[in-house]
Amino acid sequence: MELHTLGVDGGYTQKDVIEVARALTGWSMNPRDGQFVFRPEVHDAADKVVLGHKLAAGRGIDDGEDVLDIVARHPSTARFITTKLVRHFVSDSASPALVRECASIFTKTDGDIRETVRCIVTSPEFFSRAAYRAKVKTPFEVVASALRAMNAQADTTPRTAQLVARLGQPIFGRQTPDGWPDRADAWMNTGAILNRINFGLAVAAGRVPGASLETWPYSTSLRGVSRPAQVDGVIKAILGDQSSTETRAILLSGENPLIEKLASADSSGRDTADNPMPDDMSGQAMRQARGAVAKNGQPRPNAASPLNRPVNLAGLAQVVGLALGSPEFQRR
Amino acid sequence: MNRRVFMKSGALALVTMGLSPSFLRRSVYGMELLRGASTHGNRRGKVLICLFQRGAADALNVVVPHGEAAYYRMRPSIAIPRPVSGAAQAAVDLDGFFGLHPSLTPLKELWDRGLLAPVHAVGSPSNTRSHFDAQDYMESGTPDNKGTPDGWLNRYLATRGTCEECTAAGTRQNGSGARPSPFEAVAMTPQTPRILEGPAPVIAMNSLDEFSIRTNGSEAERIEALYRTGTTDVVHAAGGEMFEAMKILRSANPQQYIPEHSADYPRSPFGQHLRQIAQLIKADVGLEVAFADVGGWDTHVNQGGATGQLAARLDDFAKSIHALVTDLADRMADVVIMTMSEFGRTARQNGNGGTDHGHATALFVIGGSVHGGKKVFGRWPGLEQDQLNEGRDLTLTTDFRSVFSEVAAKHLGAQRLDAIFPGFDADRSKWLGLL
Structure with missing residues (x-):
């Protein structure tokens, strides 16, 4: 209850x-x-x-x-479930008026979730500017959306699930019985954003199972073209063709000679990524992965590996890594 | 422009790339923060380290009531033998009635030095026997109220300095008006623990090494620029804070850390987490509240006695804490370590050579300002049948909030105990006198 x-x-x-x-x-x-x-x-x-x-x-x-x-059939249940749906589909601050309206549909239809969701996704609030990209992705959504954007092969090992855990959301591993939160403030903090950025770089470096620039459909058309063309292609493929002018400028700046001098010698504009690592669960990573325990005293699921070793990125791989680590990619 | 000049004037150089002026402002601001961090060395603020034993440690075999006949009757095969001089497999006597588990011998040295104050029959007044609920209550600081959104340590951080007379009295060490350090609150855990959830910023990490953008190239600078565009939404704000923290950590150079005074940290995750807390304290990055947890205490089956499963957990626990105290040396004058576990375990051993979920527990408060080495704090309720809680567990005589509020007030200078432990009458006359 x-x-x-x-x-x-x-x-x-x-x-x-x-x-x-x-x-x-x-x-x-x-x-x-x-x-x-x-x-x-x-x-x-x-x-x-x-x-x-x-x-x-x-x-x-x-x-x-x-x-x-x-x-x-309790009216509080209609309100409770409708609030969760509005928070999920519209924004963290679920509008009480919309909750009231759609909770009455829930009650009237004897709890028909389809009709309740219809009420939400046809509302003016759903289409409002304030609701556009208002939701921050959960770690599960970050990993799933990155792998989809890369057209990754499904991973049959636990490693992708371990990455989701590493980003803070072990699948079926919520400590309290209320389920994972659906609010930005629960997912956005200093450590979380760092892990998300390192995850994006690891994907671009080909370290995440199933995802590789080699098999990315856009690679064919974006390899060897100018940096601006690459940037626009990546924004289209990964950021839904929507990015701030600042983000575009920074993605472009890979060509900037000042930055090039600062960067290590291998960033010569080639489209390179690390060699894919078939299994990275070695020494240091394992020790770090073991560093935590769950409430019942059992070790937490964790996979430190692909996010720990520094990546080497250049050219298209670098643009992809930056886009996956960008603020825009953290939203849905 | 050579590399060194570029590094020094990096913000200016980036502006030539056409980035927005707000980025310049924020970047210069970041440099001020860096300078601010370097002055923390003179601050010598107070630090509280909270260590959570998740899974409910068996308090009666941790701080052993060897003067209780009932203890030995109820635990025929797992009781810790009475202290015998020279015997390694017996309780280490403290005061003639209580002793420490032999694996806690390293903590006996802290007792002898007057640093260690055990508290017995302490815990949560809630009668829940659920790990989830009891940990939740101990971390939220509100027993039997699941609706509390934040943890009590975070509420301390969020409310300190909000009372004018306290600020005037100088309880805030950071009197320079500088912005607080992003390392004020650090949890050595993959996610922010419940105890630190809340409005005040907290850094949660598995290790200091992980706290960087993992690239050999220039992506870190570019990603920093992506998050410092001047947008103030929750995503950019988290990113901006993260890059500020990273700068401070880099300047403190914790990778070069060598423990002092031959402190020997176990290679266990817990030992390494405590080592990194010591690193942060000595790097003077402004740490005020640190948290780590350690599991393996849910000993339903074969928990062992002087040796065995629980003994092995306590061995790691004691050696890690001993190393931390040794390493921090005279800095312990400003540090208090407080251990906690969600509840104790049944007074009787069960049919599997273990113990089940109980009620009151024991904890340790350790520090230079602690009145340690004198006695085991808390009223002892006894272990005879009519003295047990529900006929099966150690009875509670001290509310954990009484201990926590005393430590928060006397050590950290917390004034808003009403906000930190809402609904709890933090009656100072009932404090145990730990500090």
């Missing part, structure tokens, strides 16, 4: 929590096949009152079934 339906101020009491727990006694699983099983012998058969609804004694499994219906 607190985390997934009514919400913390959704109008339930500690008594309701206890009554729901009593209603769900006997709900269990078969340890052999993981299937649901109701065990009447451990069910509390006495009568209960859940959120004002009386559940008569001796109804067995129906207690739990009714609890699900009562909770799903």
Whole structure:
């Protein structure tokens, strides 16, 4: 009720929590096949009152079934779920008016998510300027969008998932039972932005499984053309053809002779990236990866490797690395 | 223009590339920060290091009540034997009633030097036995309230200096009016821990080495320019702060670090994290609050006694802390280390040679200003059946917020205890007198 339906101020009491727990006694699983099983012998058969609804004694499994219906039809649940959807599709500061409007659709349609989402994505708020690229990508979205932009091959090893964890969002590894946050302030901080930038450089260097400039469809047309043409091509391919004038100028500055002198000798304008590293889980990286523990005392999933060793980038690879590390790429 | 001149006037050179003037302003501002960081050496501010033992350490085998007959009755195969002079497999006596687990022998030296204050029967008044909830409460500082969005250490950072009389009294060490260091709060964790979540900026990292743009080329300068365009949204702001922090860290050159006074840090992640906290303290980057955590305490099965699973965890724990104190040496006058764990474990051993989720626990407060080496703090409730919590655990006699607020107030000079521990009556008369 607190985390997934009514919400913390959704109008339930500690008594309701206890009554729901009593209603769900006997709900269990078969340890052999993981299937649901109701065990009447451990069910509390006495009568209960859940959120004002009386559940008569001796109804067995129906207690739990009714609890699900009562909770799903509660007005706080409509508001709670609609708020999450508005936050996800429009902006972090979900407009109370839009939540009210679409929560009434949720209630009217008996919880039809498609109709609720339709209400949101056809609203003026959804199309407003303020909502355009208002959302900051989660680490999962950063990795998925970078790999999609690179037309990467799907990775069948755990390494890509470990990269998502390294960026702060171990898949299925949220410590608290509320699920990963869908707000920028939870994902944007000093350490997080650094990891995202290093991730972008690692992708451009061909260190992330499945992603390589060799197999990037745009490479064919962008190799060997002028820096401005490369920059415009990369902005189109990776930043959705939208970047600030500052970003474009900085991506272009690879040609600047002042910068060239500062850079190490190998940045001669060739389109080079590191040799792909088939497996990078070696010495130092592993030690660093082991550096953390989860709440239950078990090691956190972590893969330090591809983000730790410095990259060598030049030409098109450099433009791609800069674009993936840019502020624009952090938004969706 | 040679390389050295370019480096010195880098901001100006970048302007010739047609970047916006706001970038110049921010870059010059960054240089001021650098100069500011170098003056932190004279500041010698107070530092609090919080160390979280995640998984619920078995307090009764950490600070052992060897004077309790019930302790030995309830733990036939895992109790730590009474201290015997010269015996390595027995409790290390502190005061004739309590002793330390033999793996904590390095901490006995800190006790003898008057630096170590154990607190027993302390913890959260919440009766939850869930790791998640109990850690959440200890980090948010609000037991039984899951709605608290931030952690108590962050609330300390966010509220300190907000009270005028406190500022006048000089509790803020940074009296020069300079901007606070981005390294004020550092967690040696991959993500910001709950205890440091909140409005005040925090740096979370696995290691100092990782805190750089990993390239051999010039991408770092260009990416810095991308984030310093003058846009002030959350993404650019995070990037700008990150580059400022990186500059300060570079100037402090922590890669060249060699521990002093033959401090021998274990090669474990925990030992290395403490070593890096010492590096940051000695680099004078403005560190005020540091955090690290260590797991492996959830000893339901085969936890062992004087040797075994728990003994191995405590060995790493004690050696790491001992190395940190040794390394910091006279700087410990300004440092307090505080350990914590979400709850204790059952007084009786279970059928698997382990212990299950309990209630009250024990913690250590260590530092030059700590009244250490005198006694085990906190009222001891006893272990007889009628003295146990719910008939199975060590009873709580000290709320963890009482210890935390005493340390925050006396060591860091925190004034807004009402904001740091909302809903808790931080009654100074109930403080244990740890500092």
